Amino acid sequence: MQLRDALDDYKRHTGHATRFPGERRTVTGRFSGGDGRLVHVDAGGEIRDFGYPLTGLTGLVRSRVGLAVGRDVTWLDEVATEQRYVGDTTLIETVHETDHGTVTRHDATIGDAHLTRATIDVGDDGHANVDPADLSLVVYARFAPDGRDDRVGQLRYDDAVEVYHDDEHDFLASDTGFTDLRGQLPATFPELLDDTPTDLPRDRGGDRYEEERLSGEVVVDAPFEEGVATVGTLLTDREETTREAARVRLDELFADLDSPDALAAAAGETIPSVPESVPSRESVVADLRVLSLLSAESGLRIAGPDFDPFYATSGGYGYTWFRDDAEISTFLLGADARLGLGLGDWHARSAEMYVATQRPDGSWPHRVWPRNGSLAPGWANARIEDGPEVDYQADQTGSVIAYLAQARAAGVDAEGIDESLVAALAGLDETLEEDGRPVVCQNAWEDSVGRFAHTAATFLEAYSELALHGDGLDPDALDAEGDLDPAALPEDLAGHARNQAARVYDALDDLWVPERGCYALRETPEGAIDDRLDSSTLALASAHRSFDALGGDEVAGDGAGDGGEETGAVDAERLDRLVSHVETVVDGLARESDEISGLVRYEGDGWRRAGQLSEKVWTVSTAWGANACAELAVLLADRDDPRAAEMTERARELLAHVSPGGTLCEPTSYLPEQFFDDGTPDSATPLGWPHAIRLATVALLDDELPQFADRAIADD
Incomplete structure (x- = not known):
C-alpha cells in the first residue's frame, strides 16, 4: 500500500461507522x-x-x-x-x-x-x-x-x-x-489534495509523453x-x-x-493433505490453509496480513511475534500428534528459527521479519536498547521455551535446541522476582505494563515443560563469554525448573481475588491489584495442566502435592479456583448481539471501537475460552470430577462460535481478529493465532474428551 492509496481510502471512508480510514482491508475476499x-x-x-x-x-x-x-x-x-x-x-x-x-x-x-x-x-x-x-x-x-x-x-x-x-x-x-x-502516472498533487477520491485507471491522456514509461x-x-x-x-x-x-x-x-x-x-501443494477421517475436517483444512498462507519459507509467520502499513490505527501486523508464533507452533505440535497431519517439516523449521533468533541473554526480541529473522520495527526491545526495563514482553520467552521443550520431547529434528533451552532458562530466571512472579513488563495485548497473570501463566508452563522434558540438559552449554553466567545455573536443570515451576504456582495465590472468584489481570507497577477480567488469563488452564503432569509427590512448593489421593501436582483448592476463574472469565466477557456471540478481550477494552460504546468481540479470546475449558475438562476428567462434562460442553459451545457456520467465522473460512456488534468483521483477517487455537481445540476434544461427545450430541 502506498501513501496515495491510504489518502484515497481516507477520503472514501472518513466518518464511516465501522471502517477506519486509510487502511487496505482484507475482511472480504x-x-x-x-x-x-x-x-x-x-x-x-x-x-x-x-x-x-x-x-x-x-x-x-x-x-x-x-x-x-x-x-x-x-x-x-x-x-x-x-x-x-x-x-x-x-x-x-x-x-x-x-x-x-x-x-x-x-x-x-x-x-x-x-x-x-x-x-x-x-x-x-x-x-x-x-x-x-x-x-x-x-x-x-x-x-x-x-x-x-x-x-x-x-x-x-x-x-x-x-x-x-x-x-x-x-x-x-x-x-x-x-x-x-499503456502507462499512466499515479494520482497527481491536485488529485491528492482534492476532497473527492480519484477513480483509476483514468482515460487515456496525450499530453504527457513520459506517462507511458x-x-x-x-x-x-x-x-x-x-x-x-x-x-x-x-x-x-x-x-x-x-x-x-x-x-x-x-x-x-x-x-x-x-x-x-x-x-x-x-x-494445493503447499497445504498438508488432511485425512478424510479427521474430525471437523472443514475447519482443520481452513486452519492449515491460513497458517500456510501466513508462513515464510523460513517457517516464521506474520500475525496477519498487514492492513495498516502506515500505522494509522495500529502498530502493524506483518511481523513475527514470538508469543503468537510459538503458541501457534505448540498448538500445531499437539494437533499433529493427535490427528496425524504430517507437519514434521513445519515443526523443525519453527525450532530452527527460534534457535537462530535467540538473543545472547536467552530472550527473544519483540518482532522480527519472518523472511529472515532480522529485527523488525517494534516498541518492546528494552533488552536490546538502553530503555526502561518494563518495555519487554517476558511472556514471549516463556512461550518459546514451552514449544522448544515439547519439540525436544517429540524428537523434532533441529540443531541447537538443547543449547537454546539452557540459555532461555537462565534468561527466564533473570526475569522472575524473589516472590515467584515475573517482573514488571508489557502484557500480551501490548497496551499496559505490570505483573500480569498471563505472563505468570507462560512462566509456569515454560518451567513445567522444561521440568518434564529437560533431562540431560547441560548448563555448560552456555557460552562462558556470553551474556549469561553458566555458574549461576545448578547442575540439575530439570530439577531446577521443577522448583521454579512450584514457586510460580505458589505465587499465583497473590493474584487471587476472592470477591470475584478469579485471578486478577495484574498487579500494577504501583502495587495495586487490577481485578478486571482478561481473556489472556485463560492461559492459566493449559499452564496448570503442564504443571499437573509433574506429579504431586515430585514437586516442591507449599501448595503443590497436598491433594491427598490426587496424583497430579495441582491440589484440590487450586483446581476449584481454576474452575471458578475460567467460569468467571468466560461468563463475564461473554457478549451477544443479534449478529454475533463470543468473548471480548478484557473489561474496559477501548481499542478500535469507532462509534461502538462497548468492547468488541475477539476471535482470539473466544477460541482461547474454548481451549481453556477443554484443557480444564481434561484436568477434571483425570480426577473423575463430574464438572468435566459441563466444562467440555462449555468448550464445544465456545468453539462453535469460531467454527464454520459460527457467527465469528466468515464465509471465506477466515477468522478476523475482531467484530463489531453489528457483525462487521474488523482488523487483521485472517489472524493466525485463533486458527491455531481452533485447530488444537478440535484435536484436544476429539482425542482426550471423547467420552463427553454423546452428551453434546444429545444436548443439541
Whole structure:
C-alpha cells in the first residue's frame, strides 16, 4: 500500500461507522499463496500483494480487472460476484455476471508468480449479442518495486511489461499477448489534495509523453482465444533472476497450468493433505490453509496480513511475534500428534528459527521479519536498547521455551535446541522476582505494563515443560563469554525448573481475588491489584495442566502435592479456583448481539471501537475460552470430577462460535481478529493465532474428551 492509496481510502471512508480510514482491508475476499507470495483477491476481483514481510518483494499494490467490448469496459468489481476456494487448495474461483456474459476467473499464486485465468461464456440466455472475438480482458495494474511508486520505469515486450526501480523487477504478461498497452502516472498533487477520491485507471491522456514509461502503472488488453485469456505476474530480484529467465518462467507456467485442474493441483501443494477421517475436517483444512498462507519459507509467520502499513490505527501486523508464533507452533505440535497431519517439516523449521533468533541473554526480541529473522520495527526491545526495563514482553520467552521443550520431547529434528533451552532458562530466571512472579513488563495485548497473570501463566508452563522434558540438559552449554553466567545455573536443570515451576504456582495465590472468584489481570507497577477480567488469563488452564503432569509427590512448593489421593501436582483448592476463574472469565466477557456471540478481550477494552460504546468481540479470546475449558475438562476428567462434562460442553459451545457456520467465522473460512456488534468483521483477517487455537481445540476434544461427545450430541 502506498501513501496515495491510504489518502484515497481516507477520503472514501472518513466518518464511516465501522471502517477506519486509510487502511487496505482484507475482511472480504480470499488469499492465495503459501510458497512465497501472498496475494489477496478481493470479493470484487481486485488483486493485491501482501507478501513483502514474507519475501521482501512488494509487487502489486493496486489492480482492477475488466471485460472490454471495443472501447467499452465493464469493470468486474462493479457487477454481481460469487467467490470460493476450489477444494482443499488456495485456488480461488470468482464468477462475475456481466451484461456480455459470465466471466469465471481462477486465481492461483505459485511461488513468486500469480496467474489469473479467465473464461467467458456468452451463452444464449439473453446477454447482449456479442462476438467473442471482440472481447478482451482488461487489466489495470500498479506495481511498487522496492516499495517505490516514484523513480520507476518500464520495459516492454510483445507479450509482457517489466516494471522496475532497482533490485526488484516485476513482470506482467499474457498468454495471448497484448492488443493494447499503456502507462499512466499515479494520482497527481491536485488529485491528492482534492476532497473527492480519484477513480483509476483514468482515460487515456496525450499530453504527457513520459506517462507511458515512468511509472509502475499499466493498463493492458489481453484478447480471449477460444473463450480463455490468462494473465500472470512475477516478482523477481535482479540478482537472482534474469529478465530472460523471468519471461521463460511465465511462458512455462502458461503452458503447464492451462486448466483449472492444473491450477488446483499446483495451488494445493503447499497445504498438508488432511485425512478424510479427521474430525471437523472443514475447519482443520481452513486452519492449515491460513497458517500456510501466513508462513515464510523460513517457517516464521506474520500475525496477519498487514492492513495498516502506515500505522494509522495500529502498530502493524506483518511481523513475527514470538508469543503468537510459538503458541501457534505448540498448538500445531499437539494437533499433529493427535490427528496425524504430517507437519514434521513445519515443526523443525519453527525450532530452527527460534534457535537462530535467540538473543545472547536467552530472550527473544519483540518482532522480527519472518523472511529472515532480522529485527523488525517494534516498541518492546528494552533488552536490546538502553530503555526502561518494563518495555519487554517476558511472556514471549516463556512461550518459546514451552514449544522448544515439547519439540525436544517429540524428537523434532533441529540443531541447537538443547543449547537454546539452557540459555532461555537462565534468561527466564533473570526475569522472575524473589516472590515467584515475573517482573514488571508489557502484557500480551501490548497496551499496559505490570505483573500480569498471563505472563505468570507462560512462566509456569515454560518451567513445567522444561521440568518434564529437560533431562540431560547441560548448563555448560552456555557460552562462558556470553551474556549469561553458566555458574549461576545448578547442575540439575530439570530439577531446577521443577522448583521454579512450584514457586510460580505458589505465587499465583497473590493474584487471587476472592470477591470475584478469579485471578486478577495484574498487579500494577504501583502495587495495586487490577481485578478486571482478561481473556489472556485463560492461559492459566493449559499452564496448570503442564504443571499437573509433574506429579504431586515430585514437586516442591507449599501448595503443590497436598491433594491427598490426587496424583497430579495441582491440589484440590487450586483446581476449584481454576474452575471458578475460567467460569468467571468466560461468563463475564461473554457478549451477544443479534449478529454475533463470543468473548471480548478484557473489561474496559477501548481499542478500535469507532462509534461502538462497548468492547468488541475477539476471535482470539473466544477460541482461547474454548481451549481453556477443554484443557480444564481434561484436568477434571483425570480426577473423575463430574464438572468435566459441563466444562467440555462449555468448550464445544465456545468453539462453535469460531467454527464454520459460527457467527465469528466468515464465509471465506477466515477468522478476523475482531467484530463489531453489528457483525462487521474488523482488523487483521485472517489472524493466525485463533486458527491455531481452533485447530488444537478440535484435536484436544476429539482425542482426550471423547467420552463427553454423546452428551453434546444429545444436548443439541
